[in-house]
Amino acid sequence: MSTQVHANLTEEQVRQISGDLDEPEWLLETRLEALEALSDLDMPDVIRTPGRDWTNLHELDFESLVDPLNAAENKDQIGPDEVEVLPWAEAVSEHEALLKEQFGSVVDPQENYLTALSTALFSTGTVVYVPEGVDAEDVTIRTEQNSRSLFNYTLVVTEESSSVTILERQSTGEKQDEQYYSGIVEVVAGENSSVQYGSLQNLSEDAYNFSLKRGDADTYATINWIEVNLGTQLTKSGVSTELNGDSSETQIVGAFYGHNDQHFDIDAKVWHKAEHTTADLVTRGVTDDVARSVYEGVQDVGREAWDTSSYQRENTLMLSDESEADASPKLIINNHDTEASHSATVGQIDQEDLLYMTSRGVDPRAARNMLVEGFFVPVMEEIAVDELREDLEELVAARLRERSE
Amino acid sequence: MARLELNNLHAEVAEGDEKILEGVDLEVESGEIHALMGPNGSGKSTTAKVIAGHPAYEVTEGEVLLHLEEDEFGDEIEIDEDQRSWNLLELEPNERAALGVFLAFQYPAEIEGVTMTNFLRTALNAKIEEREELFEDDEGEDEEEEDDGFETSPMEGPADEGEVGVAEFQQILQEKMEQLDMDERFAQRYLNAGFSGGEKKQNEVLQAAILEPSIAVLDEIDSGLDIDRLQDVSDGINALRDEQGTGVLQITHYQRILDYVEPDHVHVMLDGQIAKSGGPELAAELEDKGYDWVREEVYGTA
Numbered sequence: 001m002s003t004q005v006h007a008n009l010t011e012e013q014v015r016q017i018s019g020d021l022d023e024p025e026w027l028l029e030t031r032l033e034a035l036e037a038l039s040d041l042d043m044p045d046v047i048r049t050p051g052r053d054w055t056n057l058h059e060l061d062f063e064s065l066v067d068p069l070n071a072a073e074n075k076d077q078i079g080p081d082e083v084e085v086l087p088w089a090e091a092v093s094e095h096e097a098l099l100k101e102q103f104g105s106v107v108d109p110q111e112n113y114l115t116a117l118s119t120a121l122f123s124t125g126t127v128v129y130v131p132e133g134v135d136a137e138d139v140t141i142r143t144e145q146n147s148r149s150l151f152n153y154t155l156v157v158t159e160e161s162s163s164v165t166i167l168e169r170q171s172t173g174e175k176q177d178e179q180y181y182s183g184i185v186e187v188v189a190g191e192n193s194s195v196q197y198g199s200l201q202n203l204s205e206d207a208y209n210f211s212l213k214r215g216d217a218d219t220y221a222t223i224n225w226i227e228v229n230l231g232t233q234l235t236k237s238g239v240s241t242e243l244n245g246d247s248s249e250t251q252i253v254g255a256f257y258g259h260n261d262q263h264f265d266i267d268a269k270v271w272h273k274a275e276h277t278t279a280d281l282v283t284r285g286v287t288d289d290v291a292r293s294v295y296e297g298v299q300d301v302g303r304e305a306w307d308t309s310s311y312q313r314e315n316t317l318m319l320s321d322e323s324e325a326d327a328s329p330k331l332i333i334n335n336h337d338t339e340a341s342h343s344a345t346v347g348q349i350d351q352e353d354l355l356y357m358t359s360r361g362v363d364p365r366a367a368r369n370m371l372v373e374g375f376f377v378p379v380m381e382e383i384a385v386d387e388l389r390e391d392l393e394e395l396v397a398a399r400l401r402e403r404s405e
Numbered sequence: 406m407a408r409l410e411l412n413n414l415h416a417e418v419a420e421g422d423e424k425i426l427e428g429v430d431l432e433v434e435s436g437e438i439h440a441l442m443g444p445n446g447s448g449k450s451t452t453a454k455v456i457a458g459h460p461a462y463e464v465t466e467g468e469v470l471l472h473l474e475e476d477e478f479g480d481e482i483e484i485d486e487d488q489r490s491w492n493l494l495e496l497e498p499n500e501r502a503a504l505g506v507f508l509a510f511q512y513p514a515e516i517e518g519v520t521m522t523n524f525l526r527t528a529l530n531a532k533i534e535e536r537e538e539l540f541e542d543d544e545g546e547d548e549e550e551e552d553d554g555f556e557t558s559p560m561e562g563p564a565d566e567g568e569v570g571v572a573e574f575q576q577i578l579q580e581k582m583e584q585l586d587m588d589e590r591f592a593q594r595y596l597n598a599g600f601s602g603g604e605k606k607q608n609e610v611l612q613a614a615i616l617e618p619s620i621a622v623l624d625e626i627d628s629g630l631d632i633d634r635l636q637d638v639s640d641g642i643n644a645l646r647d648e649q650g651t652g653v654l655q656i657t658h659y660q661r662i663l664d665y666v667e668p669d670h671v672h673v674m675l676d677g678q679i680a681k682s683g684g685p686e687l688a689a690e691l692e693d694k695g696y697d698w699v700r701e702e703v704y705g706t707a
Binding site for chain 1: 458459461498499502503507510516518519524525527529531532535616
C-alpha cells in the first residue's frame with residue numbers, strides 16, 4: 001500500500017533542523033535519505049484480517065499533524081555522575097564517533113514510513129552512555145510536549161559489565177486538539193551488561209503516538225523493557241529485543257489501560273539468534289468504554305538458537321461490553337532445542353469473583369476496582385523501578401475513580 | 406438475636422426456566438446450628454446462593470426475611486422498630502452482608518493480586534459503613550444528600566482508611582488466625598490463589614470469624630478436608646456460635662462433620678423442598694439408611 005507523501009516537507013526543513021543541532025555531514029545525509037525514502041515506504045505492519053486493518057494508521061492526517069520547525073518541549077535529562085546523560089546536540093559534539101557507529105544500527109531509519117519520518121525530523125533526543133564496569137541507577141528522561149508535533153530520539157549504549165536503570169516518561173504540557181509524538185529508542189547492550197528501560201507514556205488523550213524501541217543484546221547481556229501506555233487517542237508502539245549474543249536475556253513487560261475511545265496497538269517481539277538465550281514477555285491491559293486494544297507478540301527462534309527458553313503471555317480485561325480487545329501471540333521455531341510457551345486471553349470481570357467479594361460486604365464498585373488493581377499485580381511485580389510501579393498504581397487507581405459507576 | 410426465615414421459596418436458573426427450589430420453608434435463629442442435608446441436585450447449594458443474592462438465580466415466589474432484635478449490632482447501632490424485619494430479596498449482596506448474613510462458598514473464588522489482609526479489612530470497613538447507612542435515621546437523610554457523589558474528588562488520593570485502621574486490623578486478624586491454627590503467612594497471600602482445598606475452607610471460616618455474622622450459611626465447608634483440618638474448621642464453627650452467637654446453617658453431604666459440630670436441628674432436602682426435619686438423631690439415621698428412606702416416608706415411593 002502506498003503512503004501519502006508530504007507535500008509540505010522539504011529538504012530545507014531537514015537541513016535547518018540538522019544545522020541547528022550542529023550535526024556532521026553524515027548525519028544530515030542519513031536524514032535526507034530518510035526524507036527521500038518516504039515516498040517508497042509503507043506504514044508499519046499491523047495485524048490484518050480480511051477486509052480490516054486492526055489499527056488504521058493511514059487515516060492519520062500527517063499533513064496537518066507534522067509541524068517540523070516549531071517543536072517545543074520541556075525536558076529533564078538526569079542521571080548520576082558516573083554515567084553520561086547527554087542532550088542530543090551535546091552528544092553530537094562530544095561523541096560523534098559513538099553516534100556514527102551506533103545511530104541507526106538497531107532500528108533501520110528506513111524500516112517504515114514512520115521511522116523514516118522520525119529520523120528525518122527529530123529535533124530532540126538523549127544519549128545515555130555507560131562506561132565499562134559502571135553501575136548506574138535512576139537515569140530519568142522526562143519529555144513534556146508543548147508543540148503540535150515532537151520527534152524524539154534516544155540512544156543507550158552500555159559498555160562491558162555495566163548496568164543502568166532508565167525511566168523515560170512522556171506527557172503533554174500545552175494541549176492542542178491533535179498532537180503527534182514520535183519516539184525511537186535504540187539500546188546497544190554490550191557484553192555482560194544490563195539495561196532496564198521503563199517507559200511511561202501518559203500523553204494527552206487527544207494525541208497520537210508512534211514509538212519504536214529496540215535493543216541489541218550482546219553475550220551475557222540483559223535488556224528488560226517496561227512499556228506502559230495510558231495516554232493518547234491512538235498509540236502504535238513496538239518493543240523488541242534481538243538476542244544476538246550467546247546467553248543473552250530479555251524481558252518485555254507491558255501494561256496499558258484504555259478508556260473512552262483510546263486505541264492501543266502494542267507489539268512485543270523477540271528474536272533469538274544465539275545459543276542459551278531467554279525471553280519472557282508479559283503484558284496485561286484493560287479496556288473500558290469504547291476503547292480498543294490490539295496486541296501482537298512474536299517469539300522468533302532462529303536456526304542457530306540452540307537451547308532457547310522463550311515465554312509469552314498476554315491478558316486483556318474488558319470492563320465494558322463495548323470495548324474491544326484482540327491479541328495475537330505468535331511463536332516461530334526454527335530450532336527444535338527450544339522450551340517455549342505462548343498464550344493470550346481476553347475476558348471480563350468474573351461474576352463469581354465479584355459475588356464472592358460483595359457477599360462479604362464490599363460494595364460492587366470497590367470490589368470491581370480491587371479486581372482490576374489485582375489484575376495488574378503480576379505485571380507490577382515485574383517492575384523493578386519503584387517510581388514507575390508507584391506511578392502506574394496511582395494512575396490506574398485514579399482512572400478507576402474517574403469511572404462514573 | 407437474629408432470625409433468618411425462608412417462606413415458600415421458589416427459585417429457578419435466571420437464564421432458562423429450570424426450577425430448582427419448589428417451596429422451601431426454613432428458620433434459623435442466632436445461636437442455633439442447623440444441618441441441611443440431601444442428595445446431589447436437591448437444591449441445598451441453590452438455597453445458600455439465593456440467600457446470599459447470587460445473580461444466576463431468579464426467585465419466582467416466596468420470601469427470604471431477616472428479623473433483627475434491637476440490640477443485634479450493639480450500642481452503636483440503634484435499630485428502630487420499623488427496621489427490624491428486612492426482605493433480603495430486595496437487597497444487594499453487600500447489603501445482606503451488612504445486615505449480618507454470611508455465605509461460606511463451596512468453591513471460594515481465587516482472586517489474584519488482592520491480599521487476604523487488604524480484602525478482609527476492606528470488607529470489614531465496608532460492612533460497618535453500609536450498616537450505618539442502612540440504619541441511618543430519617544434526620545440523617547439530608548446529611549447523606551450533601552455528600553452524595555464522590556466521597557473524594559476522583560483526582561485526589563484514595564478515600565480514608567475506614568473505621569478499622571491497618572494496625573488495629575492486623576491485631577484482629579492475628580488473633581483469629583491463631584484461634585484457627587492458621588499460618589500467619591496466609592495474611593499476605595492472595596485471596597485463595599493457589600490455596601489447597603482445605604486451606605480455602607479454613608479461610609472461609611476465618612472470614613466468618615472476622616466479619617462476625619448473625620447468620621452464617623456454610624455450603625459444604627467440610628468436603629475435602631483431612632481430619633486435622635476438619636477439627637480446626639469445626640472448632641471455628643463452634644466458636645462462631647458460642648462466642649458470637651451466630652446462627653449456623655450447615656449444608657453437608659456427610660454425617661462426619663456433625664460429630665464435631667453438633668446440630669440442634671437436621672433438615673433433609675429432596676427435590677427443592679425440605680422433606681423432613683428432626684433432631685441430631687435424624688443425621689445418624691440418614692447415615693445408616695440413605696435418602697431413599699426419607700423419600701419413601703414422605704412421598705410413599707422410593
